[in-house]
Amino acid sequence: MRAVVMERFGGPEVLRVREVEDPEPGPGQVLVAVEYAGITFVETQVRAGSGPWGRPPLPRIPGNGVGGRVVAVGSGVDPGLAGATVVSTTGGTGGYAELAVADAREAIALPAGLSLRDAVALLADGRTAVLQHRRARIEPGEWVLVEAAAGGVGSLLVQLATASGAEVIGAARGPDKGELVASLGAAAYVDYSLPGWERTVAETTGGEGVDLVFDGVGGRIGAQGLAALRTGGRAVIYGMASGSWTEPDDRVRVVPGTALGAAEIRAAAQEALGHAVAGRLRPVIGQTYPLARAADAHRAIEARATTGKTLLIP
CATH class of the missing domain: 3.40.50.720 (NAD(P)-binding Rossmann-like Domain)
Known part of the structure; x- marks a missing residue:
């Protein structure tokens, strides 16, 4: 498959498309044929080596949020999930690719009445906004x-x-x-x-x-x-x-924050998707880039030349 591979920290130019081995879902995992991958500002910081959680091991495929069809499931996963259209986090890596592995517990079925494009745009940003809004009272x-x-x-x-x-x-x-x-x-x-x-x-x-x-x-x-x-x-x-x-x-x-578990964070993402289905929340998708232009997407985000969400299309 084609994927964006990062072998060193640095400017956007370190994001390069490579042919790599197709990933396989392990126990409790699903394999998603990615139609959209979200980009967050934090990912540009991680790429530069200045992310808030330190430097992850390299090489790596960036990307933590994807949407697409489940094409394979690992052991212990309901076989009926194969063929479903989902959005999911990927555990912090692997999203900028044609295929991505995700924990089956993190996969959220695409709600009726919502486009996959909008759902991916809301996955990370939506849960963040819902949680901060709740915190503010x-x-x-x-x-x-x-x-x-x-x-x-x-x-x-x-x-x-x-x-x-x-x-x-x-x-x-x-x-x-x-x-x-x-x-x-x-x-x-x-x-x-x-x-x-x-x-x-x-x-x-x-x-x-x-x-x-x-x-x-x-x-x-x-x-x-x-x-x-x-x-x-x-x-x-x-x-x-x-x-x-x-x-x-x-x-x-x-206003103090609270430590949240994976289930609570997932529920916040589902709440954001529900708001969008009901017409209470509209994601702003300002720009999309093909996978081969991931570096250009990072440049635009860092230059503050974007509006709303930026998506990659493999």
Whole structure:
């Protein structure tokens, strides 16, 4: 099969398509003929050797979320699963390929009324957004700032927060993303490439500051986002796209996270898919790339030249 193989850490150029042996499902596993593979920002950090969980062993095939048809099952797996169309995580590796192995317990049958493309777009970002939204406990009428609001997770958080009755301010880089963020329900858009954007956020609320910040960026942007909070406001810190976590001060109440098991994370993904079927959540798929252009996809993501979710098509 064809797969993207990474033999060293570095820039996007280390992602190269190779012919490799077809994988075989082991006990408790399924083999999926991949139609779509999701890309997350964290995967670009892992490729560069700066991921939040250290450096994984090499060589490796990147990719942790796929969708397609089950073409084989390992021992101990219901044979009836063969032929089913599913979305699944892959355990952190193997997704950028024509065939991918996944734990059968992680495979989620494609819900009726949802395209496979949308389901793959929601698999990782959807569960993240659902879990962070749940963690925030938004009250109707609150002012909520969503960083990276035109991105995969951010675009979903805008929708979930709006559905909870919040007044959402979406923040992203560049003036061209405002229309998209507004279409998702945001009350206002702020370009955080502009100096003093955090003051604009506070002014939008009438000078009081926002009640809640969803911070998936970290670094300078994260710190500026937290500066837009009212005193005693709260922050959900869930990512470090900048390369470093946001360090809050004493005036900010960080909403604590909880350790979740695989079953709870899978349930959050299913909840996101259910929201999409019901029309309550719309994934934004900004761009797709063929497998051979995985390096170009990573370049675009790192350059902040993408909107919504980026997918690979083997």
